[in-house]
Amino acid sequence: MTVLVTGAAGFIGAYVCQALAARGERVAGLDNYNDYYDPRLKHDRVAALCPDVDIRRLDLADREGLAALFAELRPDRVVHLAAQAGVRYSLQNPHAYVASNLEGFVNVLELCRHGGVRHLVYASSSSVYGDSATPPFSEDQRIDRPRSLYAATKAANELMAYTYAQLYGLPATGLRFFTVYGPWGRPDMAPLLFSRAVLAGRPIEVFNHGRMERDFTHVSDIVAGVLGALDHPPREPVPHRVFNLGNHTPVALEDFIGVIERAAGRPAHKVYRPLQPGDMVRTMADTTRARQAFGFEPKVGIDTGLPPVVHWCRDYFGAAA
Template sequence: MKVLITGAAGFIGMHVCQVLLARGDEVVGLDNLNDYYDPRLKEDRLARLAPHPRFRFIKLDVADRDAMERLFAAERFERVVHLAAQAGVRYSLQNPHAYVDSNLVGFMNVLEGCRHGGVRHLVYASSSSVYGGNTKMPFSEHDSVDHPVSIYAATKKANELMAHTYSHLYGLPTTGLRFFTVYGPWGRPDMALFLFTRAILEGRPIDVFNHGRMMRDFTYIDDIVEGVVRTLDRVAEPDPGFDALQPDPARSNAPYRVFNIGNHDPVELMAFIEAIEDAIGRKAEKNFLPLQDGDVPATYADTAELNAWTGFKPGTSVRDGVGQFVAWYRDYYRS
C-alpha cells in the first residue's frame, strides 16, 4: 500500500514507518520538525528511515491548508496514519493556541485530504486523556468522555467527533486509537521515563507528582505499533447492531470506530520509578509534589474491543520495556 504517516519524525511515527517499510509498503512521511523538543532527536529518527528506498520525507505542517491540499491531490494515498499533533497535557495549559492550530486545524486538513483524495482508511491518534474526570476503571470506549480536564484532551475528543462527521457524511472509514502512556526507545524527552532517567543519571532529584499516588497503563512502543498496524489493516465498518435510541460512543451506523490501545495492566508510579532505578543501578532522590492541573491520578485501559477487532494483545512487561529504554538512552547519549 501507499501510506501517509503524519508525525513521521515523532516517537510513534518513526516506529510505525519502520514496520510498514519492513513489510513492503510505500511510505510517505510528513513532519514539520518543530522545536517543542530537541529537533535533533527527530532528525536522528528520520535518519533511520532515510535509507529505505520506499520511504520519502516531506517537511510540512499539517496546519498548512494549501500545501496539504496539494499533497493529497498529487500523491493519492491509499491509507493514512495521522500521528502529527501538538502533544503534552501540561504544555496545553501554557500555549493552548498551538493545540488549536495543530490538533484541530491540522486534523481538518487531513480529513479533507482523505475525503477528496479517495483514502480508503484513516487511522488517527486519540488519547487516554479524553477520559478526563472519569473515575470508573478500567476506562471503556463505551463510557461517555464529556469531561476533559485539559485543552489537549478536549482537542483529542474533538478529533473523534470530527472523524465521525466525515464517516457519516462522506463514508470515510475512520478509526481512532486512544493511546495509553506510550514509552520505549526513541521516546519523547518530555515524558516521565525520559525525564526520570536523565535526572537519575545526572544525579539530580526527580519530581514525583501527586506525592507518588499515581497509576499509569504504561504501554511499550512495540506493542503500540503492532496495534496500529493491525488496526490499519482492518478497515472501519458500520456497526449493524447500532441503536440510535441507545447510542454507543464507540460505534456508529457510519464506518467509524474508536479503540483503547494500552497494556491493560496499570502500574503504580513508585513501582515504575523502582524499575528505572534497577535498570540504571542507582536510587533516585525524589521531590514529592501535588497533582498538576490538567493531570489525572490514574489511567487503565480496557482493551477487549481492540483485541476482538484485531487480535491485539500487548506482551511487554514494564521491567523489560524500561530496561530497553535505559539501554537505548545510554547508547544514544554516550557522547
C-alpha cells in the same frame, strides 16, 4: 498504493513507518519538525528507524502544501499521528493545539474525503477520559469532562472523524494511546525524564506524592495495534470506530521508578510534589474491543521494556544524560 504517515518523525510515527516499510508497504511521511522538543532527536530518530522513508517537511496548517502533497502521492490509506502533544504544555500554549489538532485535523479530513482515501487511522489519547470515566477505561464511557485542552482537542477529533464518516462515508478509526514508552521516546515524558535524571544524579519530581498509576505501553505493542487497526477498516453503517491501545496493567509510579533505579544502578533522588493541573491519577485500558477486532494483545511489561530505555538514554545522551 501509498500509506501516508503524518508525524512521521515523531516517536510513534517513526516506528510505524519502520514497520510498514518492513512489511513491503510503499510509505511516505510528513512532519513539521517543530521545536516542542529538540528537532535533532527527531532527525536522529528517523535516521535510526526509517532512513529510507520519504518524509516531507510540512505543517498540517499549510492547506495548500498539504493539498499538493496529497495530489502528488494519492495515498489510499493515512495514518494520522501528527499533533501538538503534551498535557501541561497545553495550559500555557493553547493556540498551538487549536492550529495543529483542530485546524490541521480538518485539513486532513477534507483531503481524505476528496482524495478517496480508503481508511484514515488517527491518534486519539487516553487523556480524553478525564474525570468522566473510572478504570478500567472502556470505549463506551463518557469523555465529556477533559482535564486539559490537549484532551479536549483529542475528544473533538473523535467527534469530527465520526461526522465525516457519517456524512461522507470516510472510513476512520481512532486509537486512544495509553502512555507509550520505548527507546527514541519523547524527552518530555516520564520514562525519559526520569531515566535521564537518575543516570545523571539529578532529582526527579514525583507528583501527587507518588500516588499515581499509569498504563505504560511499549511502543512495539502500540505499533502492532496501529497496523492491526489499519488492516481492519470499519464497515458499520457509520464507518467509524475507536479503540483503546494500552497494556491494561496499570503500574504504580513508585514501582516504575524502581525499575529505572535498578537499570541505572543507582537510586533516584525523589522530590515529592502535589498533583499537577491536567494530570490523571490512574489510567487503565480495557482492550477487549481491540482484541476482538484485530487480535490486539500487548506483550511487553515494564520489567522487560523499560531497562532498554534507560540504556538507550545512557548511550544517546551520554553520561550526563
